[in-house]
Amino acid sequence: MASQETRGRIVEATNVDRDIHDLLSGMRPTEAPSEDARRRVRGAVYRAWQELPERKWMSRRAAPWALAASAAMATVLVYVAAQHILVREPGQQAIAQILHESGGYTVRGNGTPGTGIEAGAAISTSSSGRLMIRLGGNVALRLDTDSQVTLADRDEVMLRHGRLFVDSNAFLESGAGSRSAANGNVEITTPEGVRVSNVGTQFGVSIEDRRTSIAVREGTVRMSMGDASTTASAVHGIGEVVKIEDLAEVSRRPLATTDARWAWIHKAQPDFDLESASVLEFVHWASRELGLALVFESDAVRLHALTVRLHGPRIAAVELNRTDVMGIVETAPSFRVSHAKDNRLIVGFRRE
Amino acid sequence: MLHGTDRRLVRRLLRKDPRAFEEFFSANFGHLFRFCATRVPYPDQCEDIVQETLVKAVTKLHTYRGEAALFTWLCGICRNEIADWYRSPYARRLQSGDLRPMDADESLADGEARDTDESRATREVVHLALDQLPLRYALALEWKYIHGYSVAEIGVRLGLGTTATQSLLARARRRFRKLWVELEEG
Numbered sequence: 441m442a443s444q445e446t447r448g449r450i451v452e453a454t455n456v457d458r459d460i461h462d463l464l465s466g467m468r469p470t471e472a473p474s475e476d477a478r479r480r481v482r483g484a485v486y487r488a489w490q491e492l493p494e495r496k497w498m499s500r501r502a503a504p505w506a507l508a509a510s511a512a513m514a515t516v517l518v519y520v521a522a523q524h525i526l527v528r529e530p531g532q533q534a535i536a537q538i539l540h541e542s543g544g545y546t547v548r549g550n551g552t553p554g555t556g557i558e559a560g561a562a563i564s565t566s567s568s569g570r571l572m573i574r575l576g577g578n579v580a581l582r583l584d585t586d587s588q589v590t591l592a593d594r595d596e597v598m599l600r601h602g603r604l605f606v607d608s609n610a611f612l613e614s615g616a617g618s619r620s621a622a623n624g625n626v627e628i629t630t631p632e633g634v635r636v637s638n639v640g641t642q643f644g645v646s647i648e649d650r651r652t653s654i655a656v657r658e659g660t661v662r663m664s665m666g667d668a669s670t671t672a673s674a675v676h677g678i679g680e681v682v683k684i685e686d687l688a689e690v691s692r693r694p695l696a697t698t699d700a701r702w703a704w705i706h707k708a709q710p711d712f713d714l715e716s717a718s719v720l721e722f723v724h725w726a727s728r729e730l731g732l733a734l735v736f737e738s739d740a741v742r743l744h745a746l747t748v749r750l751h752g753p754r755i756a757a758v759e760l761n762r763t764d765v766m767g768i769v770e771t772a773p774s775f776r777v778s779h780a781k782d783n784r785l786i787v788g789f790r791r792e
Numbered sequence: 793m794l795h796g797t798d799r800r801l802v803r804r805l806l807r808k809d810p811r812a813f814e815e816f817f818s819a820n821f822g823h824l825f826r827f828c829a830t831r832v833p834y835p836d837q838c839e840d841i842v843q844e845t846l847v848k849a850v851t852k853l854h855t856y857r858g859e860a861a862l863f864t865w866l867c868g869i870c871r872n873e874i875a876d877w878y879r880s881p882y883a884r885r886l887q888s889g890d891l892r893p894m895d896a897d898e899s900l901a902d903g904e905a906r907d908t909d910e911s912r913a914t915r916e917v918v919h920l921a922l923d924q925l926p927l928r929y930a931l932a933l934e935w936k937y938i939h940g941y942s943v944a945e946i947g948v949r950l951g952l953g954t955t956a957t958q959s960l961l962a963r964a965r966r967r968f969r970k971l972w973v974e975l976e977e978g
Contacts, residue, residue, distance in 0.1 A: 460965050463918055463972070464937035473825040477839040482817055485846040489805065489813055492850060683840065691840045692882040700851045 480648050491704060535559050535594040536573050536581075540710040543569030543585065557591060564588040565602070570708035579626055580610035582708035584646075598629045603646035605705045608638060612724050634684050635664040641674075642728065644705075651690075655681045657697050657731055665689075677733070677783030697731030697783055705729075706757035714752035719772055719787075720745040726765045727785045729757040737788035741775075745787060748772045795951045799858035806853055820866055821846070823949075827867055827931075830938060831874050831919060834886065841877055845870040860928070861951045868927055921971040929964035936961060 473481075534556030549561030557563070557573070563583065565571055571583040576594040583589060587602020597604070606626050627637040628645045634652045636645055641659025645652065654663055660673040665687035672680040674697055683691045695701065712725050723745065727734035736742040750772060755764075762785070766777040769787065776790040804812035824845060828838040849869055856865055877883050922930040928950060935941040935949065947957035 460933065460968060461937050463914070464933060472822060473835070473839065473842075477825075477835070478821060481821060481839060481843045481846065484843050485817060485850060486813065488847040489850045490808075492806070492808070492853065690836050692880065693840060693844065693877065694880060701847060 476649065480651060483648055487704075488701065536561075536575050536591055538571060539574050539580070540572040540708065541569070542707065543567075545569045545571055545583075559591060559593055562588065562590045562600075570704075572709040574611075575626065578609050578611045580607045580709075581605070581626075582607075582705050584704050584708065595625055596627050596629070598631075599645055599647060600631060601647050603644065603704070604628065605642070605644040605708070606638065607642045607728060609642075610728065612721050632684075633666065633687060637662050637664075642731075644702075651683055651685045653681060653683050655679060655695055655701075657695075657702060658728075658733075663689075677731070699731075702731060703758070706760075709757060711754035711756045713754050714750050714768070716749050716751070718746050719748045719750060719769055719775060722750055723765070723769060723777075723785065723787055726760060729760060730762065730765070730785075732762070732779070732783050732785040735784050735786045737786065741788055744774065744789075748774065795858045795861050798862035798951075799856070801862065802853050802856050802858075805850070816862075817846075820863055823863060824866055824870055826939065827934070828870055828874060830934060831923075832877065837877065837883075837886075841870065841873045845873045848873070861949065863949060864927055864931065867931060871923070871927065917972065917975050920975055921968055924971055925964065925967055928960065929967055932957070932961050932964050933968060 535558060537556035544566035546564050546566075547557060547561050548564075549558065563571065563573070565583050565585055565587050567586050569583075569585055573581045573583070573591075575581055575591075575597075579594075581589075581597060582605040584603040584605075587604060588600040589604060590598040590600065592598060606628065608626060625637065627635055629635050630645070630647055630652050632647075632650060632652060634654075636643070636654050638659065638661045641661060642657040643659075643661045644655040644657070646655075647653075654661060654672060656672045656674045656679040658674050658679070660671055662669060662671050663682065663684065665684055668687070670682070670689060672682045672692070674680065677697050679695045679697050681693050681695045682689055706729060712722070714722065720742065723734055726732075736745065750768065752768065752771075755768075762779050765785065766779070769775050769777045770790075774790055776788050778786045778788075780786060801812055801816060805816055821842065824842050825838060828841050828845075829835065832838050832841060845866060849866055852869075856862065860868075922934065925933070932946050932950065935946045936943075941949075943954055943957050943961070946952075946961070947954055950957060950960070952960065
């Protein structure tokens with residue numbers, strides 16, 4: 441027989457249990473997620489997971505000869521693929537050029553190797569294929585695996601499915617030392633009728649079922665959906681991801697410019713050849729790959745960075761980190777590089 | 793205590809075993825969605841938050857040490873994602889009523905399940921209390937009282953035996969009650 445004290449404890453415990461039961465059972469019951477939601481989330485997570493082992497493997501340094509061999513093989517593959525796939529009709533002008541290819545891809549439409557792809561071409565990547573395409577000016581378009589685009593013109597691209605990334609300031613033209621590099625405007629459209637346009641920025645667009653996601657890594661993009669439009673921006677190292685379905689914004693979240701989800705873009709571009717590149721060329725490339733805002737302490741630093749040359753092997757962006765960038769630049773004795781908390785890469789003169 | 797089964801699953805995931813991915817996703821997606829949905833009453837936003845959580849988790853799998861069950865580890869990430877979401881301007885606009893997304897839960901507005909100010913306030917205090925509890929306590933209470941799982945089922949999810957689960961539930965109840973009183977009085 442239980443003592444009075446024990447019975448008291450049991451009564452108290454029962455009361456506590458009942459209180460909590462009453463409180464918590466009054467919470468909103470939650471329904472199971474829809475099959476559509478499950479499929480969309482699974483697709484996104486699966487892609488991220490697929491990236492994982494390669495990223496771990498690539499974190500080890502590859503031998504320079506292996507990198508050179510890979511680059512040579514990629515060049516040969518691009519040339520051979522282009523020879524077999526592209527058929528050019530005379531008189532048309534190329535609007536784009538494939539700069540880098542890994543895995544497989546096909547082009548339906550007009551184009552030739554060397555002079556590039558003409559308006560109206562449809563480009564598809566295979567399940568392991570990635571591409572980097574120069575659209576003209578400084579604009580680079582990167583295509584992820586299992587993606588398809590139609591190049592309507594050098595400033596208009598229809599993403600039919602998959603994922604792409606636009607960098608409108610990807611290249612430093614020869615002699616570029618000015619603060620404002622030439623920018624390119626590009627409009628990405630989707631079959632659902634979403635139009636995404638930019639002025640001088642980095643952004644990605646992806647399609648999953650009927651949902652379009654726009655991720656901004658630099659600057660601002662405008663999205664038009666029927667009569668409505670909205671903008672998304674990246675400020676102080678924090679960009680945004682906007683999701684659109686049935687021509688309406690359904691969600692918006694912050695995304696750091698250095699987030700691991702940008703990592704796929706590194707695989708869709710050629711290695712950077714450090715040998716004889718200027719400091720300016722290198723930091724421009726590295727900062728854009730890493731999602732950092734490049735800042736020169738003065739015009740004199742920028743000008744000097746244009747003239748000083750670096751030496752070294754080819755570098756894969758997937759292997760790059762901030763420490764490497766600092767170390768490489770500081771092999772040139774006059775420079776000092778620091779990294780600010782708001783994701784700025786600051787280049788200045790070394791102080792004695 | 794280390795969670796060997798979960799550690800093995802993570803090792804297989806890191807070795808890119810496709811069956812491991814299916815196991816990982818099937819075992820966690822639905823539960824994580826429900827975990828999120830008790831805190832964020834917009835299914836579309838939940839989908840987004842759970843996707844962010846799982847994407848972040850797979851990119852950090854190499855940091856999982858098996859010190860907590862894999863699902864508990866995922867809930868920790870999800871809790872941070874939910875907090876980030878509530879801090880976003882979009883969420884603030886939703887909360888203030890400036891925005892009404894397509895997927896807002898209509899049951900909160902219909903006659904049968906009309907949400908009174910009092911019940912909304914109660915829910916907020918419950919959420920606040922749950923979020924201040926250690927994650928395992930919060931999960932155990934939610935599973936038992938919101939989702940109606942048995943002690944044995946909760947034990948499996950937490951990687952504990954029945955007695956240890958009962959003991960954990962008792963401690964969780966005590967902590968919850970104390971927090972509840974503090975929040976009600978505060």
